[in-house]
Amino acid sequence: MASQAPTAPANAPAAAPADGAAALPGGIEIFRAGTHRDDAGNTHTFTRAQLQELADSYNAALREAPLTVGHPKDNLPAYGWVQRVFVNEAGNLAVDAHQVDAAFAEMVKAGRFKKRSASLYPPTAPHNPTPGKWYLRHVAFLGAQPPAVAGLKDISYSVADAAEAVTLDFSEAAGAPAPIPAQTQEPPMSDTDKAELEKLRAEAKASQDATAKLQADLQAANDAHAAAQAQVKSFAEKAAAERRASFVSFAEAEIKAGRLLPKDKNLAVATLETLAAGEQALSFSEGATTTQVTPLQMCAWLQGQMSSRTAVVQFGELAGGADAPAFDARGKSDEDIDQAARRYQAEHPSVSYAEALTQVTRFTA
Missing domain, CATH: 3.20.16 (Serine Protease, Human Cytomegalovirus Protease; Chain A)
Known part of the structure; x- marks a missing residue:
């Protein structure tokens, strides 16, 4: 250089x-x-x-x-x-x-x-x-x-x-x-100089000790924060799993009651989970009153609407008659039920798909 x-x-x-x-x-x-x-x-x-x-x-x-x-x-x-x-x-x-x-x-x-x-x-x-x-x-x-x-x-x-x-x-x-x-x-x-030097060394040591304590306190605070975050995450995951289990149970009960088609089970569960995962309440006004609805309240409302519906699939006895279908819906897949309904609709052009679906999902005990 x-x-x-x-x-x-x-x-x-x-x-x-x-x-x-x-x-x-x-x-x-x-x-x-x-x-x-x-x-x-x-x-x-x-x-x-x-x-x-x-x-x-x-x-x-x-x-x-x-x-x-x-x-x-x-x-x-x-x-x-x-x-x-x-x-x-x-x-x-x-x-x-x-x-x-x-x-x-x-x-x-x-x-x-x-x-x-x-x-x-x-x-x-x-x-x-x-x-x-x-x-x-x-x-x-x-x-x-x-x-x-x-x-x-x-x-x-x-x-x-x-x-x-x-x-x-x-x-x-x-x-x-x-x-x-x-x-x-x-x-x-001199003794005075030595005393002053020792004082400087003591002050430097005290400063180092204070810095070390601050660093230890900061590390402890960071560890506590990380532990709290992990606990919150664990609680959230547990709550989400419990909600999903309850939504699956609800959907299966609605299918059994005939108010939900088996093919719509996953969509219904996903819809309820999405609503429940929301972070903000919904606000709306009725006259001079403002109402807030939380995500879980929205889920409860939707479940209530689904439970109050008329059954779309009727499992019961069909009164005797020439139109009684020979199709037995028990144990059949959504695709089998759909094909049977379309065949029935083809045989009865004046019947809607919903009516045909009702007919083919009825069986004789």
């Missing part, structure tokens, strides 16, 4: 919040090109092009790098997050931070964490979100521990007005990293 310095606006340090709240300045240097030794004692050489590739591969939406104190193995607790990674005009890797804990920002501003150190995922690391490329894991702020990469600019704040934008003061000349003297060590943290 070709090395190309970003434009001036892209490298400009981020401005302080408009309300003057504590924050870190933009463009904090965290790494530089050259050969460096990691905490395990291994050396790595980074070119300007590799720094640019590392900056280009960073994606906060994919995996956001936290701001930490020291190099914790689990990246916790986080006192802020890296919003942007870029190569500044000096050729060093720099970051803009956001969502920074106010107390932590004040401690950095007071000079209690003057040094920074980058933690990187190697290209072959199992958890590297961009396999094959280096990726920023976290940015460590160091107090008593010196960083593995020397020569990075210290963070400085504008003292003109706390509400104005903060800037970085580039006081060191760019060049090869200076060797780290074996005796180099920052002054140990």
Whole structure:
């Protein structure tokens, strides 16, 4: 990948919040090109092009790098997050931070964490979100521990007005990293600083616990909702099955009473089921009165109309006479009954199909 310095606006340090709240300045240097030794004692050489590739591969939406104190193995607790990674005009890797804990920002501003150190995922690391490329894991702020990469600019704040934008003061000349003297060590943290740091860690832990509880409560609510939906579905299916059984029983009773032809059984059952499955009541007006009828009331009305009909099929004795048919309708199919009625109608042209049907469905006991 070709090395190309970003434009001036892209490298400009981020401005302080408009309300003057504590924050870190933009463009904090965290790494530089050259050969460096990691905490395990291994050396790595980074070119300007590799720094640019590392900056280009960073994606906060994919995996956001936290701001930490020291190099914790689990990246916790986080006192802020890296919003942007870029190569500044000096050729060093720099970051803009956001969502920074106010107390932590004040401690950095007071000079209690003057040094920074980058933690990187190697290209072959199992958890590297961009396999094959280096990726920023976290940015460590160091107090008593010196960083593995020397020569990075210290963070400085504008003292003109706390509400104005903060800037970085580039006081060191760019060049090869200076060797780290074996005796180099920052002054140990004071008891007050340790107490403030522990307070920050406790607050971070409390926030994590609260988030975990919210997630557990949300999961429990989702499970309860799913269980309620399943129960409602089960009740609806059971009610539908019971309604269908009652409609089938009703249709069979109407067939036995002669008010419904066997061939119309399935249609009658389907009609009643369709009415019962309706979701809205039917409204109609009679003068100044508005009446609503539910789907089940419609079914009851239709069943009442069917039960009050005159039998269309009469199973009984036929009075003796020349017109008494020899056809016995008992046990016959709808098709057999239909053919017998048409034959009777052909023999008696003045008789309607309904009358012929009545005649052929009568039998002698």
